[in-house]
Amino acid sequence: DAMVIQNPRYQVTQFGKPVTLSCSQTLNHNVMYWYQQKSSQAPKLLFHYYDKDFNNEADTPDNFQSRRPNTSFCFLDIRSPGLGDAAMYLCATSRDSQGWETQYFGPGTRLLVL
Amino acid sequence: AQSVTQPDIHITVSEGASLELRCNYSYGATPYLFWYVQSPGQGLQLLLKYFSGDTLVQGIKGFEAEFKRSQSSFNLRKPSVHWSDAAEYFCAVNNNAGNMLTFGGGTRLMVKP
Numbered sequence: 507d508a509m510v511i512q513n514p515r516y517q518v519t520q521f522g523k524p525v526t527l528s529c530s531q532t533l534n535h536n537v538m539y540w541y542q543q544k545s546s547q548a549p550k551l552l553f554h555y556y557d558k559d560f561n562n563e564a565d566t567p568d569n570f571q572s573r574r575p576n577t578s579f580c581f582l583d584i585r586s587p588g589l590g591d592a593a594m595y596l597c598a599t600s601r602d603s604q605g606w607e608t609q610y611f612g613p614g615t616r617l618l619v620l
Numbered sequence: 621a622q623s624v625t626q627p628d629i630h631i632t633v634s635e636g637a638s639l640e641l642r643c644n645y646s647y648g649a650t651p652y653l654f655w656y657v658q659s660p661g662q663g664l665q666l667l668l669k670y671f672s673g674d675t676l677v678q679g680i681k682g683f684e685a686e687f688k689r690s691q692s693s694f695n696l697r698k699p700s701v702h703w704s705d706a707a708e709y710f711c712a713v714n715n716n717a718g719n720m721l722t723f724g725g726g727t728r729l730m731v732k733p
Contacts, residue, residue, distance in 0.1 A: 510663070548710060548723035549664070596663055605652040605714040606671035609721060611663035 509533050510612035512597050518618045519587050527582040527615045529597030535610070537603055538580040540572060541596040543614070549596055555580060556603055584617075592619045622647040622715050624724035632730040633701050641696040641727050643685075643711035652714040653694040654721065655685055659707045667709075670694065681705070706731045 511530045519525040529538065537556050541549035553562045555574045569591070571583040584591055594616050598609040623646045633639055645651055652671045656664040668679025675687040685696045694711060711724040 512663075546726075548725050551720060598664075606669070608654075608666050608669065611656075611665070613663045614661075616661070 510597055510599055510610050512595075512612040512615050514615060515613065516616050516618070518620060520620050521589065522586045525584050525587055525617065527584075527595050527617070529580045529582070529612055530578050531599045531610075532578070533599055533601070533610065534577060535599035535601050536577075537600045537607075538574060539598040539600075539609065540580070540582050541598065543594040543596055545593075552582070587617070587619045589619050592617055622651070622713050622722050624711050624713050624722055626709075626711055626724035626727050628727045629725070630728045630730070632732060634732045635703050636700050639696075639698045639701045639705070639729070641709050641711075641729070643694045643696065643724060644692050645694065645711075645713045646692065647713055647715065653685075653687060654712040654714070655679065655683070655694075655696050656710045656712060657707045658710065658726075664710065667696070701729075701731055703731045703733065705729060
């Protein structure tokens with residue numbers, strides 16, 4: 507009964523080679539988020555979608571893009587991965603955008619850049 | 621701007637001992653506060669949250685947290701720690717503007733047999 511699913515769990519890419527990470531949800535939630543978590547650090551929000559409305563954090567590099575083709579799926583595209591982009595990427599969802607809403611996290615995709 | 625501080629980067633407790641993880645926040649209005657747990661290589665799981673009402677909040681796995689407005693704190697407690705509680709714990713605050721969570725730096729809990 508997985509609710510937020512991320513594929514793949516581990517991804518290895520080469521420096522500069524585009525990569526796409528996938529997230530899907532069975533909760534029918536309106537909001538989907540992408541976080542970057544580097545080793546021994548807190549998750550950092552990259553961007554989120556409220557339905558089809560895209561919201562980018564001010565300090566998210568242009569190298570990171572996202573797509574949400576439907577309610578269930580959201581993708582993170584890294585156009586030219588650098589060594590500094592190696593991290594765990596966490597997808598999360600919430601029913602709505604009020605402050606008390608719980609965010610439900612997927613298991614994450616660990617990205618390694620060679 | 622909101623911020624969250626978890627003063628303890630690492631904590632080690634013996635199995636069966638009590639636990640308190642500290643969290644202090646900075647936010648102008650009444651905050652929405654969360655505690656999440658992350659096992660190695662896994663995503664985050666919600667333990668509990670506070671958004672109104674009783675300031676002592678009960679969560680899953682026997683955890684509780686108390687919101688103290690006067691101290692700007694939301695400390696997590698457990699009366700008796702189990703070895704399976706070894707994990708990273710994150711406190712987070714929400715600014716109620718688009719459900720943006722700001723996380724503290726995390727506290728890594730180790731449990732001695």
